[in-house]
Amino acid sequence: MTEAPRKRTPLFEAHRQLGARLIDFGGWDMPVQYKAGTIKEHKTGREAVGLFDVSHMGEARLRGPRAAEAVARLTSNDVTGAPVGKAVYTLLCLPHGGIVDDCIFYKRADDDYFVIVNASNTAKDLAWMREQTQGLVEVEDLSDATALIAVQGPKAALMVDELAGGGLIKLPSFSFADATVGGVKCMAARTGYTGEDGFELACAADEAVRLWTALLEAATGLGGLPIGLGARDTLRLESKLPLYGNDIDDTTTPLEAGLGWAVKLDKGDFIGRDALVKQKAHGLGRQLVGFRIDERAIARHGYAIVDRGQPEGEQEIGTVTSGGPGISVPGAIGLGYVPTARAAAGTAITIDCRGKDVPATVVKGKFYTRPKT
Amino acid sequence: MSNFPKDLRYTNDHEWLRDGAHVRVGITQFAVDQLGDVTLVDLPREGDLVTKGQRFGTIESVKSVSDLYAPVSGRVTKINTALKDTPELVNQDPYAGGWMIEIEPSERHELEELLTPDAYDNLVASQG
Numbered sequence: 054m055t056e057a058p059r060k061r062t063p064l065f066e067a068h069r070q071l072g073a074r075l076i077d078f079g080g081w082d083m084p085v086q087y088k089a090g091t092i093k094e095h096k097t098g099r100e101a102v103g104l105f106d107v108s109h110m111g112e113a114r115l116r117g118p119r120a121a122e123a124v125a126r127l128t129s130n131d132v133t134g135a136p137v138g139k140a141v142y143t144l145l146c147l148p149h150g151g152i153v154d155d156c157i158f159y160k161r162a163d164d165d166y167f168v169i170v171n172a173s174n175t176a177k178d179l180a181w182m183r184e185q186t187q188g189l190v191e192v193e194d195l196s197d198a199t200a201l202i203a204v205q206g207p208k209a210a211l212m213v214d215e216l217a218g219g220g221l222i223k224l225p226s227f228s229f230a231d232a233t234v235g236g237v238k239c240m241a242a243r244t245g246y247t248g249e250d251g252f253e254l255a256c257a258a259d260e261a262v263r264l265w266t267a268l269l270e271a272a273t274g275l276g277g278l279p280i281g282l283g284a285r286d287t288l289r290l291e292s293k294l295p296l297y298g299n300d301i302d303d304t305t306t307p308l309e310a311g312l313g314w315a316v317k318l319d320k321g322d323f324i325g326r327d328a329l330v331k332q333k334a335h336g337l338g339r340q341l342v343g344f345r346i347d348e349r350a351i352a353r354h355g356y357a358i359v360d361r362g363q364p365e366g367e368q369e370i371g372t373v374t375s376g377g378p379g380i381s382v383p384g385a386i387g388l389g390y391v392p393t394a395r396a397a398a399g400t401a402i403t404i405d406c407r408g409k410d411v412p413a414t415v416v417k418g419k420f421y422t423r424p425k426t
Numbered sequence: 427m428s429n430f431p432k433d434l435r436y437t438n439d440h441e442w443l444r445d446g447a448h449v450r451v452g453i454t455q456f457a458v459d460q461l462g463d464v465t466l467v468d469l470p471r472e473g474d475l476v477t478k479g480q481r482f483g484t485i486e487s488v489k490s491v492s493d494l495y496a497p498v499s500g501r502v503t504k505i506n507t508a509l510k511d512t513p514e515l516v517n518q519d520p521y522a523g524g525w526m527i528e529i530e531p532s533e534r535h536e537l538e539e540l541l542t543p544d545a546y547d548n549l550v551a552s553q554g
Contacts, residue, residue, distance in 0.1 A: 091463045
């Protein structure tokens with residue numbers, strides 16, 4: 054048995070030249086940080102502008118006269134009812150309500166949808182979409198042909214707009230348009246995974262270096278930096294954005310994960326709807342909550358949330374799904390599942406941090422909210 | 427990377443030790459590079475006893491948590507209290523401002539078992 058070679062994005066060489074530390078991320082050779090380091094990169098994303106190579110993510114296009122029917126069946130949110138030009142965050146659910154993936158669908162026309170999915174789920178998602186929409190629509194895999202660069206931070210939107218020669222700054226949040234950025238044809242979407250304003254730019258893989266170079270030059274002039282997966286994770290956690298494989302998976306439902314806003318039970322049938330209707334009627338046994346650690350400690354993915362008042366063997370009442378130090382917020386923060394009775398803001402919980410019981414408090418909403426401009 | 431300070435001794439777990447009446451202990455540049463930004467260092471109290479090869483504390487970076495292992499046995503005589511509020515000293519200067527604890531060794535022969543700079547260099551080369 055030899056290890057399969059790691060996959061590389063079209064920007065691999067650019068990362069290496071920038072001094073990135075590359076790690077294996079789900080079979081991809083990806084930059085976890087560059088020379089500046091995770092904390093500096095995180096702060097740059099909050100204060101100026103950061104560039105993220107997220108070309109490892111999967112892309113597909115669903116086109117045809119029955120595309121809307123197929124997409125409506127796959128998605129929990131009302132993707133097909135949205136106007137053309139909208140990007141819609143949605144879950145793909147299993148019949149029992151568990152989550153296949155979370156993703157964004159882009160409505161290009163009534164019969165033409167683009168979708169971006171999590172890198173680690175690309176093969177699974179494509180197989181699932183094809184299996185569930187057989188005969189309705191063609192699911193075209195564009196993952197290898199497409200590069201994706203996220204530009205995020207308070208200076209990001211204007212920077213991209215200028216590189217496009219104007220026209221993009223007026224795009225509302227969760228909208229997209231075809232544009233030419235730095236001379237490269239892109240699909241520019243006002244979306245992201247950091248809690249900051251900005252764009253995600255999808256372009257042809259063989260144009261990725263040209264786009265990255267133009268973006269990096271502009272960003273550098275604004276005090277910006279390339280940002281690795283380390284800071285991508287701390288940025289999304291502070292903004293309480295769930296990570297598939299950590300906070301959500303096929304054993305958790307969107308309702309438990311607090312993603313009910315992306316589930317439209319009245320939009321018509323979709324896969325998982327019946328199970329979610331039932332779960333909503335019966336009430337949730339557990340919920341994903343945010344917490345802040347009250348002491349000098351850090352909780353990590355997989356640590357147990359405990360109640361020492363319970364009998365031996367029944368003390369583990371939940372699990373930490375994400376955790377780490379706050380960088381733009383004080384203390385250590387995290388997400389985890391707790392019984393609904395413990396999910397209210399202000400509830401005291403206890404986390405077993407490698408054998409040491411550490412007190413934490415459930416907090417409502419995002420840990421970090423960007424200042425109003 | 428092959429310039430680990432010549433006046434230190436090293437462990438397989440990437441700690442360094444500076445010999446003296448009380449030995450000073452920290453982690454190497456190689457360890458720091460692997461960890462990334464350090465955000466929390468949990469150290470024993472002065473007077474605690476530590477045992478060679480056993481955990482004496484933990485170090486947390488943004489991404490991960492790792493144990494710190496005592497290079498020799500003895501009593502902790504001093505801890506670097508500056509790390510409580512400025513753990514980034516470990517990143518900035520792992521061999522000076524980022525030191526962690528001082529130990530009064532109870533088994534001086536254990537110092538002989540530590541790696542020389544050249545031996546540690548070879549270890550890192552085989553792992554890098």
